[in-house]
Amino acid sequence: MKTLRDAEFQGKTVLIRVDYNVPLDENLNVTDNLRIVSTIPTVDYILEAGAKVILCSHLGRPDGQPNPKYSLAPVAAEMKKVFEEDVLFADDDEVVGEKTIAMLKEFKESDTRLMLLQNTRFRSEEEANEPEFAKQLASLADIFVMDAFGAAHRAHASTVGVADYLPTYAGLLMADEVKYLGELLEEPLRPFTVVMGGSKVSDKIQVFRNLIKKADAFIVGGAMAFTFLKAQGYNTGTSKVEEDKLDLANEILALAEEKGVKLYLPKDVTGSTEFSNDTPKAAYKIDEMPDDFMGLDIGEETQKEYKKVLLNSKTIVLNGPMGVFEMENYKDGTIAVLEGIAGSKDSVKIVGGGDSAAAVAQFGFTDAMTHISTGGGASLKLLEGKLLPGVKVCL
Ligand code: AMP
Numbered sequence: 001m002k003t004l005r006d007a008e009f010q011g012k013t014v015l016i017r018v019d020y021n022v023p024l025d026e027n028l029n030v031t032d033n034l035r036i037v038s039t040i041p042t043v044d045y046i047l048e049a050g051a052k053v054i055l056c057s058h059l060g061r062p063d064g065q066p067n068p069k070y071s072l073a074p075v076a077a078e079m080k081k082v083f084e085e086d087v088l089f090a091d092d093d094e095v096v097g098e099k100t101i102a103m104l105k106e107f108k109e110s111d112t113r114l115m116l117l118q119n120t121r122f123r124s125e126e127e128a129n130e131p132e133f134a135k136q137l138a139s140l141a142d143i144f145v146m147d148a149f150g151a152a153h154r155a156h157a158s159t160v161g162v163a164d165y166l167p168t169y170a171g172l173l174m175a176d177e178v179k180y181l182g183e184l185l186e187e188p189l190r191p192f193t194v195v196m197g198g199s200k201v202s203d204k205i206q207v208f209r210n211l212i213k214k215a216d217a218f219i220v221g222g223a224m225a226f227t228f229l230k231a232q233g234y235n236t237g238t239s240k241v242e243e244d245k246l247d248l249a250n251e252i253l254a255l256a257e258e259k260g261v262k263l264y265l266p267k268d269v270t271g272s273t274e275f276s277n278d279t280p281k282a283a284y285k286i287d288e289m290p291d292d293f294m295g296l297d298i299g300e301e302t303q304k305e306y307k308k309v310l311l312n313s314k315t316i317v318l319n320g321p322m323g324v325f326e327m328e329n330y331k332d333g334t335i336a337v338l339e340g341i342a343g344s345k346d347s348v349k350i351v352g353g354g355d356s357a358a359a360v361a362q363f364g365f366t367d368a369m370t371h372i373s374t375g376g377g378a379s380l381k382l383l384e385g386k387l388l389p390g391v392k393v394c395l
Helices: 040-047 073-083 098-109 131-137 172-185 200-212 223-229 243-259 300-311 332-343 355-362 377-383
Strands: 014-017 052-056 086-090 114-117 143-146 168-170 192-195 218-219 263-264 269-272 281-287 294-298 314-320 348-351
Touching: 040 052, 040 073, 040 172, 052 098, 052 243, 086 098, 086 332, 086 355, 098 114, 114 218, 131 200, 131 355, 172 314, 172 348, 172 377, 192 200, 200 223, 200 243, 200 314, 200 377, 223 243, 223 294, 223 348, 243 263, 243 314, 263 300, 269 300, 294 300, 294 314, 294 332, 314 332, 314 355, 314 377, 332 355
Parallel strands: 014 052, 014 143, 052 114, 086 114, 143 168, 192 218, 192 314, 218 263, 314 348
Antiparallel strands: 269 281, 269 294
């Protein structure tokens, strides 16, 4: 992959596609600027190499129409704070219209080093990846840097189309994601353990299929564990089970056996009679779950076993929580697994995005991890072994 370290930026204008799809409150203030902060290494690198930077991003779903609710104006204000320098905001409903073209001239002649375009999804051509819009974006700059990992699984004009018209490089954020969720797993340090949790087997079936070829062990928790347990003939009471995926679960179990991969399932579980933190918590061995029981976390014995496996692993991918970690009563399984990961010595510790990243932050394990993915859908696709369109353009 070509990364920005391979590019020559001196005196150039660089278009960077970032993922500034940040949450806003009702007064349109940015409530979490992590996505902006995460781009500092890439933006600083390019600025220090002597280039001017134009950033573009989508925000929300304006469906191809200009809509003030989805304007990037609040993002421009937040950028000024994060980068501690002036940002020229091209408030142009056409994204690359007359206003932007005029501003570009001003930008090039001024000392300002950062310019932000309006929401790329104000143009219907964005999601349709129409060449005309891609060409317009490309006409603003000399080089394109793709750093929007969260949008890399979508082939849009600003993530993929523009690369047809400019020399293209991956930003530092993208490069890290591809390294840890892709390349590194091709030749992992062993033992390589994958922690699979969360709500559905069906969402993660392709991740199983891909990583089962590479891993030494799988640790399974979350609601998906109950689909596996039911497939093995256990009574799972009222636990969340994907009834139509029992064959799939058996298929994964058979595949693991065929490949000699150890697949750990819970031996005991905790839960209640309802999906609630307020009804009494109960613990059962998996062959003793009553009909009115809903499993909401892995039990103590399982926590100990999973932790031990993780402490002895050298590459770990965490992909989903072990239980309903949002509830006080059912966070222990997820914490035990996080302790096992954090305590493993000299290991590479990789966290898939979404809920896993949220749990890592909530329980204070952020600093212990080697890499925490910033993507949701894009992280899953990489773990599935897919070549993302936004990565392909950087090859
Ligand atoms: P996912 O988005 O697929 O990674 O799923 C994460 C969600 O799964 C979290 O919100 C958890 O609360 C939920 N979850 C984990 N374990 C269970 C369980 N045993 N029953 C129901 N939901 C669960």
